[in-house]
Amino acid sequence: MEMLTAPQVLALAPDPASVKAGQSLASPAEWSALGRDGRSVWGECQGSALYRTQADLTGPAFHCSCPSRKFPCKHGLGLLLVLANHPARVPETATPDWVAEWIKRRDAGAEKKAARPMDAVPADPLAAARQEAEKSKRSARREDRVQAGLAELQTWLGDLIRQGLARAKDQPARFYDAMAARLVDAQAPGLARRLRGWPGLLASGEHWADRVLEEAGLVQWLLNGAARLDALPDGLRAGVRAAVGWTMTEQEVLADPRAERCTDRWQIVGRRIEEEEKLRVQRTWLVGERSQRAALCLDFAAGNQPLDVSLLPGTAMEAELVFYPSAAPLRALVGTRQKPEPSGEPAACADFEAAADQTAGWLAGDPWLERAPWLVRGCVPGEHGGRWCLRDATGGIVPLARRLGSPWPLVAACGGAPATVFGECDGHALLPLSVFAEGRFIHLEDGTP
Amino acid sequence: MSAWTDLVTASLLGTEKGAGATLMPTTLENALGPVDELSTEARFLTRAGALALWRQAGRRPVRGEMVTHPPAPVESLPLIGPTSVAHLRAMLDGHCVDALPEWLEAVARLGKRVPPEHLPALLEWARQNRARRPLAASAGGERVRWLAARNPAWNFAADDSPEHWETGGREQRVGILRHWRATDLAQARERLAAAWKTESADLRQAFLGVVVETLGEADDAFLETILDDRSKEVRTRAAELLRRLPKSAFAARMTARAVPLLTFQPGGLLRRPTLEVQLPAEPDAPGKRDGLDPRAFGLYHKEFGDRAIGLIQILAATPLTHWTDTFGQPPDVLLKALGKQEFAPAAATGWALAAILQKDPLWASALLDGPVQPASSFLAFGGLFAALSESAQIEKLRAAARDGTIGLDPSRSNAAAALFVQFASARRELPPELSRAMLACLRRIADESPDGQWPPRLDGLATALALKMPPVLLPEALAGWSADKPRPTRMIPLLDFRREALAALTQP
Numbered sequence: 001m002e003m004l005t006a007p008q009v010l011a012l013a014p015d016p017a018s019v020k021a022g023q024s025l026a027s028p029a030e031w032s033a034l035g036r037d038g039r040s041v042w043g044e045c046q047g048s049a050l051y052r053t054q055a056d057l058t059g060p061a062f063h064c065s066c067p068s069r070k071f072p073c074k075h076g077l078g079l080l081l082v083l084a085n086h087p088a089r090v091p092e093t094a095t096p097d098w099v100a101e102w103i104k105r106r107d108a109g110a111e112k113k114a115a116r117p118m119d120a121v122p123a124d125p126l127a128a129a130r131q132e133a134e135k136s137k138r139s140a141r142r143e144d145r146v147q148a149g150l151a152e153l154q155t156w157l158g159d160l161i162r163q164g165l166a167r168a169k170d171q172p173a174r175f176y177d178a179m180a181a182r183l184v185d186a187q188a189p190g191l192a193r194r195l196r197g198w199p200g201l202l203a204s205g206e207h208w209a210d211r212v213l214e215e216a217g218l219v220q221w222l223l224n225g226a227a228r229l230d231a232l233p234d235g236l237r238a239g240v241r242a243a244v245g246w247t248m249t250e251q252e253v254l255a256d257p258r259a260e261r262c263t264d265r266w267q268i269v270g271r272r273i274e275e276e277e278k279l280r281v282q283r284t285w286l287v288g289e290r291s292q293r294a295a296l297c298l299d300f301a302a303g304n305q306p307l308d309v310s311l312l313p314g315t316a317m318e319a320e321l322v323f324y325p326s327a328a329p330l331r332a333l334v335g336t337r338q339k340p341e342p343s344g345e346p347a348a349c350a351d352f353e354a355a356a357d358q359t360a361g362w363l364a365g366d367p368w369l370e371r372a373p374w375l376v377r378g379c380v381p382g383e384h385g386g387r388w389c390l391r392d393a394t395g396g397i398v399p400l401a402r403r404l405g406s407p408w409p410l411v412a413a414c415g416g417a418p419a420t421v422f423g424e425c426d427g428h429a430l431l432p433l434s435v436f437a438e439g440r441f442i443h444l445e446d447g448t449p
Numbered sequence: 450m451s452a453w454t455d456l457v458t459a460s461l462l463g464t465e466k467g468a469g470a471t472l473m474p475t476t477l478e479n480a481l482g483p484v485d486e487l488s489t490e491a492r493f494l495t496r497a498g499a500l501a502l503w504r505q506a507g508r509r510p511v512r513g514e515m516v517t518h519p520p521a522p523v524e525s526l527p528l529i530g531p532t533s534v535a536h537l538r539a540m541l542d543g544h545c546v547d548a549l550p551e552w553l554e555a556v557a558r559l560g561k562r563v564p565p566e567h568l569p570a571l572l573e574w575a576r577q578n579r580a581r582r583p584l585a586a587s588a589g590g591e592r593v594r595w596l597a598a599r600n601p602a603w604n605f606a607a608d609d610s611p612e613h614w615e616t617g618g619r620e621q622r623v624g625i626l627r628h629w630r631a632t633d634l635a636q637a638r639e640r641l642a643a644a645w646k647t648e649s650a651d652l653r654q655a656f657l658g659v660v661v662e663t664l665g666e667a668d669d670a671f672l673e674t675i676l677d678d679r680s681k682e683v684r685t686r687a688a689e690l691l692r693r694l695p696k697s698a699f700a701a702r703m704t705a706r707a708v709p710l711l712t713f714q715p716g717g718l719l720r721r722p723t724l725e726v727q728l729p730a731e732p733d734a735p736g737k738r739d740g741l742d743p744r745a746f747g748l749y750h751k752e753f754g755d756r757a758i759g760l761i762q763i764l765a766a767t768p769l770t771h772w773t774d775t776f777g778q779p780p781d782v783l784l785k786a787l788g789k790q791e792f793a794p795a796a797a798t799g800w801a802l803a804a805i806l807q808k809d810p811l812w813a814s815a816l817l818d819g820p821v822q823p824a825s826s827f828l829a830f831g832g833l834f835a836a837l838s839e840s841a842q843i844e845k846l847r848a849a850a851r852d853g854t855i856g857l858d859p860s861r862s863n864a865a866a867a868l869f870v871q872f873a874s875a876r877r878e879l880p881p882e883l884s885r886a887m888l889a890c891l892r893r894i895a896d897e898s899p900d901g902q903w904p905p906r907l908d909g910l911a912t913a914l915a916l917k918m919p920p921v922l923l924p925e926a927l928a929g930w931s932a933d934k935p936r937p938t939r940m941i942p943l944l945d946f947r948r949e950a951l952a953a954l955t956q957p
Contacts, residue, residue, distance in 0.1 A: 006535045023544040027945035029927055085532065086949065158490035164463025210453075213460045214505070217498025220491060352510035360506035367502050382517035389515060396510030408569035412596050415521035415565060427505050435566075442566045 004060065004309065009080040012060070012306040014070050018077060025078025028089040034082065035093040041083050042099045043090075045075050053079045054099050056106060063102050072306065142187055146244065147226075149186020153179065154223050161216065165209050173199040183245075190245030193276070194219060211428075221367055234258060235327030235365060242326065243368035250333055253324055260323040261335070264288035266295070267316040267343040269375060269422045270433030271443065278302065284311045285373050285422065285433070286321070286332075287346045294373040295321050295332040310334075313434060314441035316343030328365025330373070345436045348377040348420045352396040359425060371424040371431075378418040381411050390421060390430060401431035409444055413437045453500050456493075464493050477503060521595040526562045529954060534564060536950040541570045545946040547916055549574070551877075552947075553584040555954050562590030572596070572603045582606060582620070614640065623655050630663045642671055650680035657686045664690060669697040676738050688740030688766075692806050695768035702739060703766040710760060711796070713776040713786065722778070724786035726796050728756040729763060739766075752824055757795040761827065764799025769809050780815035787821050798823040805832040813837050831871045842872055843883050850883075850890035857897055859906060866910045873913040884918035888926055895934045903935035911937030920948035 006026075013019045025045060028034065034043040042054040051066040053075040062076035083090050095103075156179055160168050176198045183192035194215070201211045225232060225240035232240065238258075242248075253259050270285040282299040299308040311334070319337035323329035349355045352374070359372040378393035381400070388400040388407040400407060401424075410432055413419065419437035423430045435442045452473055473481075477499055484492045529537070533556075540549045556563065563571060568589050575585035586593055586606035597606035605620030607613070614625050629637035641656060648656070657675075660668060668690070675687035676699075691699035710729060716722035732741035741762050743755035753761070772783060784800075787793040797816060801823035804812035813836035816823060823833075834842060849855050849865040856862050869887065873879055879887075891911060895903065918926070923944055930936050 005531075007538075019542070020544065023539055023542075024942060026539075026544075027942045027949070029923070029941045029945040085535065154491065157494065158488055161460060161490045161494055162463055162465045164461055164466065166461045167463065209457050209461050213457055213497050214501035216460070217494050217496075217501040219498075220494035221498040221502075223491070224487070224495060356509055363502060363506045367498075380517050382515040384511075384513060384515040391515045391517065392510070395512055397513060397515055398510050406569060408596075408600070409566045411518070411599065412565040412568045412592065415592055415595065416518040417520050427508060437565075440564075442564075444566070 004057075004080055004084055005312070006081055006084045008309040008312060009077060009084055011309045012072055012080075013077055014072075014301075014303070014306065018070055018072075018074055021074035022077025022081060025074055026081035026085060028082050028086050030078065031082060033096075034090045035096070036083065036090050037092060037095045040095070040099055040103060041079060041090060042096065043079050043082070045078065047075075051075055052098060054102060055080055056103060061106065145186050146188050146246070149183050149188050150191075150223055150226050150244070152182060152186070153188075153191065153219075157216065157219060157223070165212055165216075168212070169202050169208070188245045189247075190243050191219070191222065192245070196277075218368060233327070235325065235329075238325035239327055239366045239368065242324065242331075243366075248324060253333055254322055254335070256325060258325045260325075260329055261320055262288060262291055262293060262295075262323065262332075263318070263320045264291045264293070265316055265318050266321065266334075267346045268311050268313050268340075269346055270373075270424075271311070271313045272424070272431075272433055273307065280307060282307045283424075284313075285424075286311070287373075287375060288321075289316070289346070292347060294330060294375075295323065296330045296373070297332060297334060310340075312340060313443040314343060315340035317341070326366055328362040328369065330362065330366075330369070343441065345420060345439075345441075346375060346422075348375040348422075350377065351392040351394045352376055352390075352398050353392075353394065355425070359427075371426050373422070374425045374430060375420070375422045377420040379414075379421040380416070380418050381407060381414055390432070393418065398425070399429045401426065401429040404431055409442075410435060413442045413444075453504060456497050456500060459493070460497065464490055473500070518595075518599055522591040524562065524590045524592065526560055526590050528564050529556060529561045530956060532953040532956070533950070534567070536946075536953060537563060537567055537571075539946075540950075541567070541574060545943050545950075546574075547912060548943060548947045548950060550581065550584050551916070552950050552954070553588040555951055557584075557587040559954055561588075561954065562592070563588050565589075565592045565596070568593050568596050572600075572606060575606065576602060579605075586624075615644075619652060619655065622652070623659055626656055626659045627662070630659060634663070634665070634667065638668065638671055642674075645675075650683055653678070653680065653683045654686055657683065657690060661690055661693075664693055666694055666696050669694055669699070673698060676740075685740060685745075692766045692803075695770065695807065699739060700766070700768050702735070703763055704768065704771050706736065707763045707767040707771070708775075710763065711772070713778070713783070715778075721788075722782065722786045723788060724776075724783055724796075726760070726787070726790060726792045728792065729759040731756070732759060746827060752826065753792075753795050757792055760792065760795050761799040761802065764796060765802035765806070767803065769800065769803050769807055769812050780812045781819060784815055784819040784821050793821045794824055797821040798827050801828055801833055805829070805836050808836050810836060810838040810841065814841060831868050834868050835871065835875070843880060846872060847883055847886045850886040853893075855887075855890055855907075855910070856894055857899075857904060863906070866907060870909055870913040873917040876917060878919055879914070879917045881919055881922065884914065884922055885925065887914050887918075888922075888929075891937060891940075892929050892931075895936050896931055898935055901933075901935055903937055908937060908939065911940040912943065915940040915943040916947070918944065920944060920951060923948055 010019050010022070013022055031043040031045055036042070039058060040054055040056050042052070045051050045053055047066060051064055053062075053064040053066075055062050055076055060080065062072040064073050064075045066073055066075055068074065176195055180192040180195040183189070183195060198212065198215070201215055202208055204211055222240060222243055225236070226244055229237055229240060248256075266286040266288055268284060269287050271282065273280055273282045275281075280301045282301070284297045284299070286295040286297065287293070288295070297311060301307045317337050317340040320335040321332040322335050324331040349358065355374040355376050359374075362369050362372055376392055379390045381388065381390055383389065384397050384399070389397045390400060391397050410421075413435045414437055417437070419435050421432050422434045423432035432444055434444055473496055481495065481499055484495050487495060536552070540546045540552065571585050571589065572593070575581040582605045586597070589596075589606070593606055597603040601618060604618035605624065607617065607621045611625060611629070613621055617625065626637060626641065629640065641660075645653065672687050672691050676684055676691075678684050678687065688699070691697055694700060706729065710727050712725040712727070714720075714723045714725070741759060743758045745762060746758060769780075773779060776783060778786070784797065787796055797819070800812060801816050803809070804816055805828065813833045817833050817837070834845070837845070846865075846869050849869070854861055854865045855869070887910075891907070891914070894907065898904065926941060926944055
């Protein structure tokens, strides 16, 4: 049975309030009739009434008789925390009926799902043709809508640059948000997200015009690319489509013959969870031990949905990764995988110069890459020009991203000695996500539990 | 790279202001391919995009001077285990954070240390409260001192080795003095006396705060000189310290002032013993130097008047043994002998202050149960109670738990509950029998609760109990609650957390 650690359990919480509530139920004393079998764990908790809580650890999936609409509810979190922290207090016993029934229902549901193929082709050839035609009509409608949105963006961008960035700086944030909203309607969420970043760039202080012009140029490139999509080579086309915001479902990626596959022992070297438009986005970075490749796994959770907790920083696993088609493939899905184990120190670039070279290579394939993974050994934190920076073994200096809440955990972990640092580089600054110091992997908390 | 700078300038003005064709590096222009079919603006931005990408791909780390830190000393202590790290994180996130001081003490006692990356959060927690500071500093290995020296906000935990005595920050120097006072009192006195004149009043006060922790008769001479200090606050504080030294010259002067004020007539066959009280004159100059001041108690002096305040102050500073020795009577007899005369309460108040300061259990007991009540507004809450012997305190608290003094009636219960919290906070662990008595008391309160709600007023008591009762009593704490009655919500989880967290620390 796969047992989650306490941090993994807390990562399932839909919000910070749930973390606290779950922790308040993390003591075995709060529970009665605790038990587990090879697959599930259960217990009873006295709240306003006696609630029966159960979890299927293969999911993990939860079920609770409490009226909470949060998922998982605090009882579910508490139950798994009890199991994580006090396994001896959860005895292996016979499965009670109320648990067995729920598991049976779950299995029946899963079978039904499996029996229903993704795109069932009707037996009747006429109906099949009709379905196929309907499908291509749907996607043609979407293409039209995106192209209309891009045309509108081109006009908007043209006006903006004709009147000058000095005037653009005076526009209120809602001016950019309105354009972003129209791009969302036009089903170009990737571009919409970039547009929402503009007010921040305009207000970014010294050299703001450089940053805004860089971004405007890259958006123009995206428009150019989208206008002649058919003429582009496969990888670049995929890159343009991804940056505009045509999403591929996991099934599409897995079924795509052009998608690259790479089997390796993957080390999970960093993770960051960010909020984006009511969505929690989890970015997990992996590095292949044999291939030295970097990969990024994204997971999204809306509202109360839990994020995937199976990729725990500081562990490594044999797995096949399937990369999204791109001329500079980084984003990937985890295909078949084996049990994670603690990982050692990953092989890293010797200095920032080498990491910058690697980034240039990715940019050549994907000009819209926003954050490149940097894994560099021999880094020391310190201050340069009034700003926190990292210095590599050759004396190269890179500033730390201002988004890093506090540099102190990194400073404390390094203890004045060179360490291997992993982080995301946005071209200007590095956001450290983890450190390997004194033989330990240290995940720098991102504040989001 | 002037092409880019030109582009930025042009973009600021706008292409309509006649920003002409930008000169691009030829290789780049060629790589762009034909851009003629694009509008002027799109062409401009396409070039900007090319240059931007070129710049981005060519961006290299800067070189220059950087302020780095000296390497931290090598650690000799092992790290706490992963389960304990999870406990620490939970506490720093606010879950059962009340248990953190005890837990840190256990980390230090077991010779382990907190992983470096959690030290910043720990130091931030410690910064908010002085009592927490030594705890954080002792559980972080070498690294915590190294780290604290890097950030002025944390210098309370920085290295307290003596070479920083003259250069260190406030908290660091306080730490060094504390270290000396613990290891070499003579040197501590010498260094403090040598540095005294040049220190700020705030720091002089802080140093006296350290001295009081290990106060001894040998501090007499030094404190005597502080009675002439420039700062009134420092002078007052020095007098306060001297009042705790019954063999000091200060105590002798006060005793001399006190002797004429009380006249004892032993009882006879038909006569009760009496103790006549006289008020002192206005304080003279030497009296003022010794801290006698009718305004010392602020507004409360109205309760008695200036000269009665003088009586209180003189009695408060006179060794209590003087009275029992001179009059040959125990405290309860002397209190009774005060009778109903006008200034009896003032005399009792002076004695009560003395009993608290001199930690005299006999006098404290007599004053608590005696016929003359000291004025409570002059005494710190629970002061006399804390001066009782430990066994007497425990007995009183057990009685309050047993006889229902602690219960649903706030007017009866509040003071006793507060005394329990005070008693528990001052101790590492509550004795088992008192813990059991208090558990029984809480269960009875739950059963008697009329509205099915646990009274929030008693949460503090339940928390204090959960924090200081022996964790092995958890099974007893769990048992005996009626299923349909409320119970203190935080108590059991806190006790359980303590038990788990302390047990996890001892695992390898």
